[in-house]
Amino acid sequence: MAEKKIQPAPPQGIELKCVDDIVKFIQSKKLRVVVETGVAFGVSTNAILGAIPDDGLLVSIENNPYTLNSLLVLPKYYKKWLFVYGDSADVLSNVVKLVGSIDLFWHDGLHRATAMKQEYETALPHSRFIGSHDINHPGAGTVWNDFVEEHNMEVLLRRSKWAFARNPDWKPSK
Numbered sequence: 706m707a708e709k710k711i712q713p714a715p716p717q718g719i720e721l722k723c724v725d726d727i728v729k730f731i732q733s734k735k736l737r738v739v740v741e742t743g744v745a746f747g748v749s750t751n752a753i754l755g756a757i758p759d760d761g762l763l764v765s766i767e768n769n770p771y772t773l774n775s776l777l778v779l780p781k782y783y784k785k786w787l788f789v790y791g792d793s794a795d796v797l798s799n800v801v802k803l804v805g806s807i808d809l810f811w812h813d814g815l816h817r818a819t820a821m822k823q824e825y826e827t828a829l830p831h832s833r834f835i836g837s838h839d840i841n842h843p844g845a846g847t848v849w850n851d852f853v854e855e856h857n858m859e860v861l862l863r864r865s866k867w868a869f870a871r872n873p874d875w876k877p878s879k
């Protein structure tokens with residue numbers, strides 16, 4: 706039988722400053738339940754898992770199986786981590802319904818305006834805060850600004866490439 710050829714994952718990543726902001730955001734607001742799209746090698750995943758409490762939950766969605774070969778996620782975090790393999794366009798709506806009440810939805814998957822808008826809108830009814838990487842990506846257009854304006858969201862932190870905003874309609878019981 707021919708040996709299966711494993712393709713290397715493309716180099717992807719996230720700035721350490723952004724990781725620092727995510728961790729501080731989660732810790733300062735004492736967030737427990739996080740959903741993220743875009744795992745790559747797990748830099749944000751590992752950081753989020755380290756920032757949430759032991760009874761917290763992180764659900765991570767990724768559609769590139771080859772990134773799994775190089776995942777950085779520490780085994781000690783597995784008990785509070787659920788990895789969902791799939792295209793967020795297909796799986797995110799079920800994930801947010803199953804999780805129910807999300808403290809932070811973090812986008813770092815497909816940086817295309819339509820995909821970003823779909824993710825933000827899908828997560829919003831279930832999420833207290835929405836955060837996004839690559840808000841200034843060439844493919845993103847003005848999607849982040851339009852989204853926060855349309856939903857009257859308070860932007861709590863904004864850097865050139867990423868931001869966090871509060872959902873004004875979020876209710877804890879959802």
Ligand SMILES: C[S@@+](CC[C@H](N)C(=O)[O-])C[C@H]1O[C@@H](n2cnc3c(N)ncnc32)[C@H](O)[C@@H]1O
Binds near residue numbers: 742743768793
């Ligand atoms: C910028 S990287 C994520 C970086 C990661 N958060 C980190 O801390 O290093 C984007 C990731 O999103 C994944 N991705 C792209 N489109 C996606 C989609 N439609 N659904 C799920 N994951 C997607 C890519 O395979 C890639 O691993």
